[in-house]
Structure formats: C-alpha cells, structure tokens
Amino acid sequence: MSETKTKPEAISDQELAEMVAQVDTGARHPLGIPGKMLFFIPLAWSLFQLWYASPLPFTVGFGVFNDTEARAIHLAFALFLAFTAYPASKRSPRDHIPLLDWVFAFLGAAAAAYIYVFYDALSGRSGSPTSTDIVIGVIGMVMLLEATRRALG
Numbered sequence: 180m181s182e183t184k185t186k187p188e189a190i191s192d193q194e195l196a197e198m199v200a201q202v203d204t205g206a207r208h209p210l211g212i213p214g215k216m217l218f219f220i221p222l223a224w225s226l227f228q229l230w231y232a233s234p235l236p237f238t239v240g241f242g243v244f245n246d247t248e249a250r251a252i253h254l255a256f257a258l259f260l261a262f263t264a265y266p267a268s269k270r271s272p273r274d275h276i277p278l279l280d281w282v283f284a285f286l287g288a289a290a291a292a293y294i295y296v297f298y299d300a301l302s303g304r305s306g307s308p309t310s311t312d313i314v315i316g317v318i319g320m321v322m323l324l325e326a327t328r329r330a331l332g
Contacts, residue, residue, distance in 0.1 A: 207264055209275050217264055224256040247302075251294035254323075259327035270304030287326060290319030 189196075209217065225277070227275050231249050236242040262284035270276065293314070293315045294301065301312065 190216075205267055207273050207276065213263070213276050217260075220256065220260060220263075224253075224260070227252060227256070244299050245298075248295050248298055251291050251298070255288040255291035255295070258291055258322055259284045261330050262287060265326075265329035267329060282324065283322060286318060287322035290315050290322055294321070 187190060207217075208214065230236060230242060236244075257322060262280050266278075297330065
C-alpha cells in the first residue's frame with residue numbers, strides 16, 4: 180500500500196474574508212432599500228446611544244429618557260436588526276430579506292416599543308398586567324428568543 184499524504188486545500192484570502200464577513204455582519208447583504216436600511220438603522224441606533232450617553236439632552240431639555248425607556252428603545256433597535264441582518268437558517272436567502280423576517284422584525288420592535296410608548300400606564304399598574312400586556316410580553320419574549328438564536332447561532 181502506498182501512502183499518499185494530501186495537503187489540506189488552502190483557503191483563498193477572498194474566501195476567508197467572506198467567512199469572517201458572514202460571522203461579523205450577519206451574512207445577509209440585500210440590495211436596494213433594504214440594504215440601505217441595514218446601513219442607516221444601525222447608524223441611527225449608534226446616534227441614539229451617543230445622544231443618550233451625552234449631556235446634550237439635559238442641556239437642550241429635549242430627549243431625556245429614563246433607564247427603562249432607553250432600554251426599550253435599545254431593545255427595539257436590536258430586535259429589528261437581528262431579524263433583518265441574520266437569516267433564520269443556513270438555507271435562508273442572503274441577497275434579500277424574506278417577508279416573514281420583516282414581519283418578525285416589526286413584531287419584535289413593536290413589542291419592545293410598547294414598553295416605551297405605554298411606560299406611564301405600565302408603571303402605574305405594576306404587578307397588575309392587563310391581557311394586552313401579557314400578550315405583548317409573550318410576543319416579545321418569543322421574538323427575543325428567536326433573535327438571540329439567529330444572532331448567536
């Protein structure tokens with residue numbers, strides 16, 4: 180028997196860069212308006228975080244958020260981006276965002292935004308949720324679990 184040692188195939192720099200990009204950016208690169216959204220929404224999120232962390236809101240007297248409101252806005256951005264940037268599975272399309280992912284993105288963002296929009300009412304009845312609060316909470320938890328699965332693999 181002859182022994183033949185085969186060298187492992189070398190990965191080109193381009194293939195390696197694509198593998199890293201898939202892990203770092205979510206592996207979805209839609210064109211057109213969705214592609215622009217995947218640029219501008221993270222930009223808006225970053226600007227929101229800078230605004231919230233800076234003394235400017237207190238200086239101008241506009242856009243002052245308490246911690247719960249800021250967390251709700253932060254979660255809305257995160258859920259929206261998780262569903263639009265990360266595909267559901269390896270077989271999911273990478274060149275466009277399927278309709279179901281758009282639905283999940285808006286459902287998740289709306290569930291998180293519910294906390295911000297109805298903050299006063301929610302804090303006034305803490306410990307006594309309405310049926311709407313429970314339904315929105317369950318939807319939000321399911322969306323959060325799915326977004327986490329997508330983002331972390």
